[in-house]
Amino acid sequence: MEPDLTQLDEYLDEAGVDGYLVDADSEDADQYYLSGFDAPDPFVTLYDGDVRLLFTRSLEYGRAKKEARAETVERGADFGYAEKAQEYGPQEARSRVIAAFLDSHGVGSVATPPRFPLQTADGLREQGIEVTADDSGAVTEVRATKTDEEIEYIREAQRANEAAMARAEELISAAETNADGELVLDGAVLTSERVTEEIEVTLLRHGCALDETIVACGADAADPHDRGSGPLLTDEPIIIDIFPRNKRSRYHADMTRTFCHGDPSEALREWFELTDRAREAAIEAVEPGVETDVVHGAACDVYEDAGLPTLRSDPTTETGFIHSTGHGLGLDVHEMPSVAESGETLQPGHVITIEPGLYDPEVGGVRIEDLLVVTEDGYENLTEYDIELAVA
Structure with a gap:
């Protein structure tokens, strides 16, 4: 290149x-x-x-x-x-x-x-x-402005990412539940660590590597960067955030999905639907020449209209929407532009994440993340993975 x-x-x-x-x-x-x-x-x-x-x-x-x-x-x-x-x-x-x-x-x-x-x-x-x-x-x-070749590198990494996410979802979906509400697969408790290992092995088979990932369940999921540990639980949200790097090209991908094995609570279902709407609203705002604070604001609007706090409405809040809507991605997993209140102008060739989320220890957490490239007349969503909360 x-x-x-x-x-x-x-x-x-x-x-x-x-x-x-x-x-x-x-x-x-x-x-x-x-x-x-x-x-x-x-x-x-x-x-x-x-x-x-x-x-x-x-x-x-x-x-x-x-x-x-x-x-x-x-x-x-x-x-x-x-x-x-x-x-x-x-x-x-x-x-x-x-x-x-x-x-x-x-x-x-x-x-x-x-x-x-x-x-x-x-x-x-x-x-x-x-x-x-x-x-x-x-x-x-x-x-920050990617060539067509760089975008293809990122697309390749994203396909590997989706294979790893599918493997993680497969494990959760196939699990049963023990008397303590823990997920059990093949006679052993299904833990965050076990799912993480399967994610990393799948990525290696697709030419990618990942030193860290997020498989966070229940109260762990209420912290956006908690890696998660221990048994996965039924009826609780499980946030899985995977951000691999292709070993050959060195370019990253990034995607988050939230799953629930069992019966999600009414609050969790509502949060999931709101977060998906916030994701859609932010994506619809993406086009060249738009300031990133407009994209971030579109996600905030959805949450605030539902009566939930955001850092825009309350800079001191510790629950609700407590991070930016996204970030640039390429050779670094976090790079320019920042999709936040600071505001940077989107240009064709920018590759950005859109990842709104809600967090509260009483409910857990929900985050949904897609990966977009800004085009001359709008955007292309590089993410092809379905968005579903309940998996079993």
């Missing part, structure tokens, strides 16, 4: 700097996006109109020359790292090598991502390089 970095060029012109510098390993999404290179140890990427890589050590040098999205690939040895390390010590030598690398490309001033190693910044300043923190997150802004 060749990203369009025109917006980054404009940022460099406006900031009055010669280049953009990243010092991180490839788990940093900005680093991976700019370099196109996957490495477990930190390396330096310079963007000065072209992408240029520098490796202090030579371990990744040969592979980077073949695989990286870079005009030039250089190493510490090209700038006398060994001699400098002997004279100045390894850290100052690294600073001197990076400074020499920048100087060789006519770069005397750089902007850096908001999260950039302080030691690297201080070391470069000592070598006469002007270092400015980019508080706007210019590369992150560029990443």
Whole structure:
């Protein structure tokens, strides 16, 4: 994939700097996006109109020359790292090598991502390089608008996500109930941990990985980020939130469904129906040029009209709708734009979640989440999974 970095060029012109510098390993999404290179140890990427890589050590040098999205690939040895390390010590030598690398490309001033190693910044300043923190997150802004290829990566991850969700629903649906109201499958209590394991195994079989997921039942589901633990219970809400990353493309998907084995209470049914209506209202508001606070507001309207609190109506509430309506998604599971009161303008190519929810320990929690891409004339919902509360 060749990203369009025109917006980054404009940022460099406006900031009055010669280049953009990243010092991180490839788990940093900005680093991976700019370099196109996957490495477990930190390396330096310079963007000065072209992408240029520098490796202090030579371990990744040969592979980077073949695989990286870079005009030039250089190493510490090209700038006398060994001699400098002997004279100045390894850290100052690294600073001197990076400074020499920048100087060789006519770069005397750089902007850096908001999260950039302080030691690297201080070391470069000592070598006469002007270092400015980019508080706007210019590369992150560029990443927010996805190419058709990136959207296909996300779509692929979402299909794997749906297979994992189907496996989780299958387990819950097939379970019976013991005298304590716990779900039992194949003679053993069905726990959050067991369902999580099945989700993760299914994702692996579809080329995806996930370190964490949410399978939260009953009162656990009243906390939006409680991972859940222990036995799953009949007649109680079970929130399942899966956000895998495709191991090949590194792009994420995200989806939440709420299930109930048994007989949902009247309150739970009402909450589920309201949340589905809030989801639909927010989705209907999505189109290019719309501010995200309008989308968020559409979900809030549904809840507030039903007499339920939201953070918009009561910023101190601890129950009701207590989070934003969604977030951007791509190389990071949470990225720009935020679908919240803060308000950002939706553009074609933005991939966002729509995930309203209600929470109260007395009822539990309900959340329903779809994944959308903003198109030239509206949106496409990348989620194909049914929305049903009762599964048995």
